[in-house]
Amino acid sequence: MAKNKKSKGSGAYIFAGILLAIVYVINTFLVESIYWGNQTVSRQTSMAMNSLNRMNGELTAINTDCIGIAAGLKDAKDMPYIMMDTERRYGNIIAAQHQFEAIGGLSDEVMNRYNYTKSIITAYKSQLDSLGTKNVESGDYSQMGMIMKQDIYPLQVTASEMCTATIDTVTKDTQRIMAANTKKAFALMTAMMVVAILGEIAIWLFARRAKKARLELEEREKNLAEVDAKLKATRQKATDLAVTNVLTGMKNRYALDGDISDRLETGRFNIAVFDMDNFRSINDTYGYDFGDEYLAAVAEKLKEEFSDVAEIYNITGNEFCFVFNSNVSESQAMGIAQNIQRVMSSPYEVLNLAVQLPCSGAVYHYLPGDCLNVNSLLVKLDTALRSVKMNGGNMINTVMNM
Numbered sequence: 001m002a003k004n005k006k007s008k009g010s011g012a013y014i015f016a017g018i019l020l021a022i023v024y025v026i027n028t029f030l031v032e033s034i035y036w037g038n039q040t041v042s043r044q045t046s047m048a049m050n051s052l053n054r055m056n057g058e059l060t061a062i063n064t065d066c067i068g069i070a071a072g073l074k075d076a077k078d079m080p081y082i083m084m085d086t087e088r089r090y091g092n093i094i095a096a097q098h099q100f101e102a103i104g105g106l107s108d109e110v111m112n113r114y115n116y117t118k119s120i121i122t123a124y125k126s127q128l129d130s131l132g133t134k135n136v137e138s139g140d141y142s143q144m145g146m147i148m149k150q151d152i153y154p155l156q157v158t159a160s161e162m163c164t165a166t167i168d169t170v171t172k173d174t175q176r177i178m179a180a181n182t183k184k185a186f187a188l189m190t191a192m193m194v195v196a197i198l199g200e201i202a203i204w205l206f207a208r209r210a211k212k213a214r215l216e217l218e219e220r221e222k223n224l225a226e227v228d229a230k231l232k233a234t235r236q237k238a239t240d241l242a243v244t245n246v247l248t249g250m251k252n253r254y255a256l257d258g259d260i261s262d263r264l265e266t267g268r269f270n271i272a273v274f275d276m277d278n279f280r281s282i283n284d285t286y287g288y289d290f291g292d293e294y295l296a297a298v299a300e301k302l303k304e305e306f307s308d309v310a311e312i313y314n315i316t317g318n319e320f321c322f323v324f325n326s327n328v329s330e331s332q333a334m335g336i337a338q339n340i341q342r343v344m345s346s347p348y349e350v351l352n353l354a355v356q357l358p359c360s361g362a363v364y365h366y367l368p369g370d371c372l373n374v375n376s377l378l379v380k381l382d383t384a385l386r387s388v389k390m391n392g393g394n395m396i397n398t399v400m401n402m
Contacts, residue, residue: 023199027192034181034188041181044103045174048110049167051100052117056163058089058096059121062128063156090125110169117162124155247292248299250314256321257374259311264377266368269326270333273381274340274361275319277393282355294355297348305343309336315378320344330365337363337396345394358394360385367401 065086097118106114243255251259263269276282276298283291295318302312302320310322322340324333340361347356362384364377371377384397 023195034185041177047103048170051096052163052167054096055093058092062086062089107173113166120159127152245314248314253315256313269366270324272322272337272363274359276357276359279318293350360388360393361396364399
């Protein structure tokens with residue numbers, strides 16, 4: 001569950017990051033498109049302006065030469081050179097027209113004005129061609145002046161005005177496109193700002209939600225840890241109860257089995273069992289509660305006196321088992337056994353009554369492989385103990401090795 005919540009929180013951050021990245025990429029692409037669009041428009045406008053200005057300039061130069069001839073300001077013998085220069089200039093006008101027509105992407109209004117300008121220039125050239133060279137050679141400048149004034153000059157003026165008007169139209173279109181692109185760029189930047197703000201808000205919300213989920217998870221983990229600790233404590237308590245005598249607090253028969261079973265095959269140790277003689281009389285005389293108090297007092301004394309030399313078990317009712325430490329020799333074990341008998345046979349004050357019972361015991365100097373299991377070992381000890389009791393008790397018997 002914790003892993004799933006963590007994946008969902010990180011997934012939200014990843015989604016927000018990818019979304020913002022996509023928006024930034026799209027915005028960058030659009031801004032670049034607008035920029036390069038403006039560059040294209042500027043380049044087209046510059047080319048259009050150059051073409052129209054070139055046409056207008058060459059047209060003005062041709063008209064100036066023609067007026068000079070008509071006014072008699074130029075020598076007739078220079079006419080062939082002037083005509084050649086006029087053809088060259090008109091060729092430049094044609095080249096400028098081709099350059100303009102190759103631009104593309106211009107508005108219909110610009111193209112209409114240009115086509116009208118082109119038709120007037122064509123008509124102007126036709127009128128110049130119809131003037132011929134014979135009028136120049138005859139020196140009839142007055143006739144040429146009249147033709148220039150009435151037919152040709154108005155066409156040049158109109159063509160020049162139309163070139164200027166076309167330039168104005170191109171300028172207006174350029175301004176309009178630039179203004180539209182500026183609005184688009186502003187809109188994109190505004191949208192980008194809005195998206196960035198929304199993205200930050202989204203990330204903040206995701207972070208807040210993730211923090212809340214993390215706190216909930218931590219609280220849940222804390223609760224689970226507490227529950228787990230309680231379960232472990234309960235299991236440990238149950239385990240302890242399973243191997244502990246509730247009355248005396250000592251290990252019981254099951255604990256003894258678990259502690260020495262692995263030692264039977266190869267181990268060598270000293271073990272002893274003791275119980276009070278005629279303990280039943282205590283229960284019959286004073287009651288079971290009194291008997292329990294008496295056993296508890298005996299157990300506390302045994303733990304106090306012998307816990308450092310042996311592991312003590314309360315294997316049944318009033319029967320105690322002592323597994324001596326490995327550093328305790330056989331002779332030392334017998335000496336300790338006698339002290340155990342002395343302590344257990346001492347008087348104990350229970351509920352303001354002094355009680356004293358003799359006890360009997362059996363000591364076994366165990367050798368490797370003597371018994372198959374703990375049960376057979378205890379049978380040997382209990383057999384030796386019963387033998388003592390049958391002979392009056394208050395003694396310690398030794399189990400003979402087989």
